[in-house]
Amino acid sequence: MLVDKGRIVAIAPTLDHPADTVLEHRGLHVSPGWVDIFSHFCDPGFEHKETLETGAAAAAAGGYTDVFVLPNTRPVVDSKSQVEYIRRIATSLPVDVHPIGAITRGLEGKDLAEMYDMRHSGAVAFSDGTSPVQSAGLLLKGLQYVKAFDGIIIQVPDDKTVGANGLMNEGIISTRLGLPGKPMMAEELMVDRDIKLLRYTESRIHFTGITSPRSLDYIRRAKDAGLAVTCSVTPYHLFFTDADLTGYDTNLKVFPPLRDEASVKSLRQAVLDGVVDCIAAHHFPHEFDSKVIEFEYARPGMTSLETTYAALRTQLPELSAERTVDLLSRNARELFGLEQISIAEGQPATLSLFDPEGETRLSADTTHSKSKNSPFFGRVLKGRVIGILKGDQFIAN
Numbered sequence: 539m540l541v542d543k544g545r546i547v548a549i550a551p552t553l554d555h556p557a558d559t560v561l562e563h564r565g566l567h568v569s570p571g572w573v574d575i576f577s578h579f580c581d582p583g584f585e586h587k588e589t590l591e592t593g594a595a596a597a598a599a600g601g602y603t604d605v606f607v608l609p610n611t612r613p614v615v616d617s618k619s620q621v622e623y624i625r626r627i628a629t630s631l632p633v634d635v636h637p638i639g640a641i642t643r644g645l646e647g648k649d650l651a652e653m654y655d656m657r658h659s660g661a662v663a664f665s666d667g668t669s670p671v672q673s674a675g676l677l678l679k680g681l682q683y684v685k686a687f688d689g690i691i692i693q694v695p696d697d698k699t700v701g702a703n704g705l706m707n708e709g710i711i712s713t714r715l716g717l718p719g720k721p722m723m724a725e726e727l728m729v730d731r732d733i734k735l736l737r738y739t740e741s742r743i744h745f746t747g748i749t750s751p752r753s754l755d756y757i758r759r760a761k762d763a764g765l766a767v768t769c770s771v772t773p774y775h776l777f778f779t780d781a782d783l784t785g786y787d788t789n790l791k792v793f794p795p796l797r798d799e800a801s802v803k804s805l806r807q808a809v810l811d812g813v814v815d816c817i818a819a820h821h822f823p824h825e826f827d828s829k830v831i832e833f834e835y836a837r838p839g840m841t842s843l844e845t846t847y848a849a850l851r852t853q854l855p856e857l858s859a860e861r862t863v864d865l866l867s868r869n870a871r872e873l874f875g876l877e878q879i880s881i882a883e884g885q886p887a888t889l890s891l892f893d894p895e896g897e898t899r900l901s902a903d904t905t906h907s908k909s910k911n912s913p914f915f916g917r918v919l920k921g922r923v924i925g926i927l928k929g930d931q932f933i934a935n
Contacts, residue, residue, distance in 0.1 A: 539553075539568065539881075540553050540555050540557065541887040541927060541930070542930075543930055544886060544887055544929035544930045545884060545885065545886055545887055546881065546882065546883055546884065546885050546886075546887050547883060547884075548883060549881070549882070549883055559932060561891075561924075561932065563891075563893060563924055564893075565893045565894065565895050565896065566891060566892075566893060566924060567859060567891070567892050567893065567894060568881060568889050568890070568891055569859075569863040569866075569867060569881075569889065569890050569892070570863065570867045570868060570871070570878070570879035570880070570881065570888065570889065570890070571602070571603030571604060571867060571879055571888040571889055571890050571926065571928070572600075572601050572602045572603060572604070572847075572866040572867045572890045573602065573603070573604040573605075573606075573816075573866070573867055573870040573871055573874075573876060574597065574600075574602050574604070574605045574606065574818060574819045574821070574843060574846070574870075575606045575663070575692070575744075575746065575770060575816055575818050575870050575874065576606060576608065576638075576665075576692065576746050576747075576770070576818040576819065576820055577593065577597070577605050577606065577607055577608065577819050577820070577821035577822075577843060578607065578608045578610060578667070578668075578821060578822050578823065578839070579593035579594075579605075579607045579608075579635070580593075580611065580823060581593070581611065581624075581627075582611050582612060582613065582623070583611045583612025583613065584611065584612065586825050586908075587823045587824055587825050587828075587908065587909050588823040588907060588908045588909060589908060590607075590624065590627050590628065590631060590635060591631065592906065592907055592908040593605070593607070593635075593821070593823075593843075593907070593908075594628075594631040594632055594633045594635060595632070595906040595907075596821070596841065596843045596844050596905070596906040596907040597633045597821075597843050598632045598633050598906075598925070598926050598928075598933045598935075599843075599844045599906045599923065599925075599935045600819070600843040600844040600845070600846055600847065600923055600935075601847055601866075601890040601891070601892055601923035601925075601926060601935070602633055602843060602890070602926070603633050603634060603888050603889070603890060603926050603928050604633060604634045604635075604636060604870075604876060605633055605634070605635055605636065605843075606636045606637075606638050606662055606663065606874070607624065607635055607636070607637055607638060608638055608665070608667035608668065609637070609638055609639060609640040609645065609665065609666070609667055610645060610666075610667040610668050610669065614640050614643075614644050614645050615637050615638070615639055615640055615656075615661075616639065616640035616642070616643050616644060616645070616651035616652065616656075617651070617652050617655065617656065618652065618655040618656050618658070618659035620637070621637045621639060621656045621659040621660050621661050622659050622660070624637040625637065625659070625660045632926070632928060632931065632933050633926070633928065636660070636661075636662035636874075636876075637656075637660060637661050637662065638661065638662060638663050638664065638665050638667070638692065639651065639653055639656035639657070639661035639663070639664045639665075640664070640665070640666055640667075641653070641664050641665060641666050641671055641676075641677070641680045641691060642666055642671065642676065642680075645666050645667070645669045647666065647669070647671055647672055647673055647676060648676070649676075650676070650679055650680060650683060651664075653680070653683055653684060653689065654683075654686065654687065657687050657689060662874050662875075662876075663689065663690050663691070663692050663744070663874055664680065664684060664689060664690070664691050664692070665691060665692035665693065665694075667694070668694065668793060668822075670693050670694045670695065670696050670698075670728070671693065672697070672698060672699075674731060674735060677691075677693075677732065677735055678735050678738070678739065681735055681736065681739040681741035681742075681743065682739050682741065684741060684742070685739065685740070685741050685742075688742070688875075689742070690742040690743065690744055690873065690874065691741070691742070691743050691744070692743075692744045692745075692746055693728070693732055693743060693744070693745055693746070694745075694746055694747045694793075694794070695725045695726075695728035695729045695732065695745050695747075695748070695753065696724055696725055696728055696793075696794060697723075697724045697725075697727045697728050698724070700720075700721060700723055700724035700727065701718070701719060701720035701721050701723075701724050703718050704718050704719050704720025704721070704724075704795070705717045705718055705719075705720070705791065705795075705833065705834060706719060706720065706780055706783055706791070706795045706796065707719060707720060707721075707722070707780040707795045707796060707797050707798060708720055708721040708722075709780060709798050710798075711780045711781055711783065711784070711798070712780070714784075715783065715784065715786070717783075717833070717834075720794075720795050722749065722750040722752070722753075722797065722801070725748070725749060725750045725753055725794060726750050726752045726753050726756070729745060729748075729750075729753040729756050729757065730756055732745070733756055733757075733760045733765065733767060736760070736765055736766070736767055737760075737763075737765060740766075741766065742766040742767075743766070743767055743768075744767075744768045744769065744770065744815075744873065745757065745767070745768070745769040745770070746769070746770045746772075746816075746818045746820070747770070747771070747772055747775070747793075747794050747818070747820060748769045748770070748771050748805070748814070749771070749775050749794045749795075749796075749797045749801060749805065750797070750801065751800075751801055751804035751805075751808075753769075754769075754804065754805070754808045754813055754814075757769050757813065758813050761813075768815040768816070768869075768873055769813070769814055769815055769816075770814065770815060770816035770817060770818040771805055771808075771809065771814050771817065771818070772792075772817070772818055772819065772820040772842070773817060773819065773842055773845065773846045773849035773850050773853075774792060774796070774820075774840060774842060774849065774913075775792075775794075775796065775797065775802065775805060776802065776805055776806055776809065776849065776850065776853050776854070777849045777852070777853050778790060778796050778802075778913070779796055779797065779798060779799045779802050780795070780796045780797060780798055781798075781799065782796065782913075783796065786833045787913055788829045788830070788831065788833055788836035788911075789829060789840050789911050789912060789913040790840070790913050791833060791836050791837075791838050791839075792820075792822075792838050792839055792840060793822075793838040793839065806853065806854060809854060809857070809865070810854065810856070810857065810861075814865070815865075815869045815870075815873065816865055816866075816869050816870050816873070817846060817850055817865045817866055819842045819843045819846045820839070820842060821840075821841055821842050821843045821907075822837075822838070822839025822840060822841070822842075822911075823839070823841050823907050823908060823909030823911065824837045824839055824909055824911045825909055826910070828911075829911045839911070840911050840912050840913060841905065841907045841909055841910070841911055841912045842912070842914075843907070844900055844905060844906065844907070844912075844923075845898065845900055845912065845914045845919065846866075847862075847866065847892060847898075847921055847923055848898035848914075848919035848920065848921040848922065848923075849914065849919060850862065850865075850866075850921070851894060851919070851920050851921030852919045852920045852921065855920065859894060866890075867879070867890070886929070887927050887928070887929060887930070888927070888928055888929075889926065889927040889928075890923070890926055891923070891924040891925050891926065891927065892921065892922065892923050892924055893921070893922045893924060894920075894921055895920075895921075896920075896921060896922025896924075897918055897919065897920065897921075897922055898918070898919040898920075898921060898922050898923070899916075899917075899918055899919075900912065900914055900915055900917075901915050901916065902915055922935075923935045
């Protein structure tokens, strides 16, 4: 494959064209650029955790050419000026950063934000991020509102009134550890409610961070009924279970919480069966003081952009390369209206390069993220990202 001036100009078994850079790697795979639909770059307002620059570097190292960033910043991304701020900085970054606009002003769950203006300024979708909309009436209005421009709402399903003080999954392990639990019912109630609102409005919704087998069943039936509902799971909910929390590792304190082994097996099967549409990294960086603290007070979340592919490859080795690319690229591009990338002569070079048989070893010294809160440090994972090709720029991992 020969790339020149940001476009694929030749694909052949052998090429004798001169090139400034030659990349050769045994087992190298090339796919349309990967897209992450739910990551927190913390900028503006929380730059001590992550910046747009460091987040983009971590994304590129993880094989991503496009990332959707959460509105949970300070100030909140709830107006066109905040969307334009992110879009302006993103022009100088190695990956395309797409702002997610807030559904409600200030993420307060009281009044709708300026979604129409944000859409025209470049917001790719709408979500209250880690503060999911609790009011059914307000989400109903939001679903109706985005229909005007064929927008889509992303919701982390969580009824915050159920298990409000929960620190981990409610079950045998939480009882054994003496930690208050968060039942899966909190997720299931929200999924059931939001699907009913979706049926009424005939709008579009994407659930991310799904962890419950019953939620998956609700979503499967809604899809069969022809509703515009899709879902994504995180790599770490496929990798870890609540049993891994016996050492009180705060890097494994996440939102939604890690579930039991049976539920995790159901999630993995749903990925294989095609019920799950995307893998969402849920990259939540936190500085030292937010994680090296008592479990009760630690902030939920882990950095994950750099390990998403390897975690997926390790836990689901039977997943084909084609299905992997659907989960990491094609489906997200179709759902959220991004340009579909074809690997063909004359097409733009927005590509992810990876080796399914390689190995990934990440450490606090090698991570590109500003924060170091990853339980994957020190682990050897199957699958390796080689880098990304974005236009005429190759960024090696």
